[in-house]
Amino acid sequence: MLRILVTGARGMLGSDMCEVLGSDYEVTPYDIEDFDIVDLEPTQKAVREVSPQVIIHLAAFTDVEACEDELERALGVNSVGAMNIAMAASEAEAYLVYLSTDYVFDGAKGEPYIETDVPSPINHYGLSKLRGERHVQELVSKHLIIRTSWLFGPNGKNFIDTIVARASGGAVLKVVNDQRGSPTYSLDLARGIRQAFERKVEGVLHMTNTGVATWFDVASYAIGLAGIETDITAIPGSEYPTRAKRPPYSVLGSAVAEAAGIDALPHWREGVKHHLRRKNLLKEGAAR
Numbered sequence: 001m002l003r004i005l006v007t008g009a010r011g012m013l014g015s016d017m018c019e020v021l022g023s024d025y026e027v028t029p030y031d032i033e034d035f036d037i038v039d040l041e042p043t044q045k046a047v048r049e050v051s052p053q054v055i056i057h058l059a060a061f062t063d064v065e066a067c068e069d070e071l072e073r074a075l076g077v078n079s080v081g082a083m084n085i086a087m088a089a090s091e092a093e094a095y096l097v098y099l100s101t102d103y104v105f106d107g108a109k110g111e112p113y114i115e116t117d118v119p120s121p122i123n124h125y126g127l128s129k130l131r132g133e134r135h136v137q138e139l140v141s142k143h144l145i146i147r148t149s150w151l152f153g154p155n156g157k158n159f160i161d162t163i164v165a166r167a168s169g170g171a172v173l174k175v176v177n178d179q180r181g182s183p184t185y186s187l188d189l190a191r192g193i194r195q196a197f198e199r200k201v202e203g204v205l206h207m208t209n210t211g212v213a214t215w216f217d218v219a220s221y222a223i224g225l226a227g228i229e230t231d232i233t234a235i236p237g238s239e240y241p242t243r244a245k246r247p248p249y250s251v252l253g254s255a256v257a258e259a260a261g262i263d264a265l266p267h268w269r270e271g272v273k274h275h276l277r278r279k280n281l282l283k284e285g286a287a288r
């Protein structure tokens, strides 16, 4: 049976990834309690012990605002950590799957970014993840970099849960309506990642749910499905200042997926519906 080591296994995507791999593989789920990817020696030791044929590297410092405040930590976890995993993968001759982000792009293109577009990050998180990509490319001969965006799922802090909780609490919601991206449901993505590595795809691959949305679109749709009556107002990003700049348009298109025989992921609305159903928040009759 193929041995797969998953880092960040208790995170939002990692939990669904392990569920999707199920018992078809010999999966070793690791997270920060097991070893810190910033330290090379324990990382190498853990990888040597498992001797995996595949490593799915999901561990990361994913708080975009905190990354802006803590550049050194962001580079430590997302760049040096990826380098350490890449070195260990190279030694084990493992196939390394590394998860990256739409935030490697600046958002100025105004149409979907494909795999060959040149990254130009505008925040520390995007910069640190891009450096991680570079280490993977330089150190591991057999690798796959999957860029995704705007994740939500039941096992991590995410925008949909926050907005539904605030709406349930009676808050008046003001939500940004001038950033566009593709919200992506972690369970759909995990299934796509499995398909991609089973097809032994290498290089860079963009993978998100289909459809384009603003945060306002996502919020309106989710609270509608949850059957909550509340006021929700669309605002420009300038009225919701953040420390990290966000690309105004970070939709990912793929020139690779179809040629590699990878199925398109469902529409993001299907993902939101599934997510709310899984959390028991979907109001029957509200499904649209």
Ligand SMILES: NC(=O)c1ccc[n+]([C@@H]2O[C@H](COP(=O)([O-])OP(=O)(O)OC[C@H]3O[C@@H](n4cnc5c(N)ncnc54)[C@H](OP(=O)(O)O)[C@@H]3O)[C@@H](O)[C@H]2O)c1
Binding pocket: 007, 008, 009, 010, 011, 012, 013, 014, 031, 032, 035, 036, 037, 038, 057, 058, 059, 060, 061, 062, 077, 081, 099, 100, 101, 102, 129, 148, 149, 150, 151, 152, 155, 156, 157
């Ligand atoms: N979330 C998104 O919207 C998004 C978008 C694009 C790409 N991605 C990428 O997709 C991957 C999965 O994201 P996610 O949202 O599932 O992340 P997540 O929920 O934050 O999970 C990441 C996991 O990695 C662990 N971790 C952090 N630092 C570590 C370290 N130094 N050593 C070992 N483990 C460490 C975290 O532990 P703690 O929780 O204790 O820190 C957490 O369990 C990441 O590579 C991320 O960059 C995410």
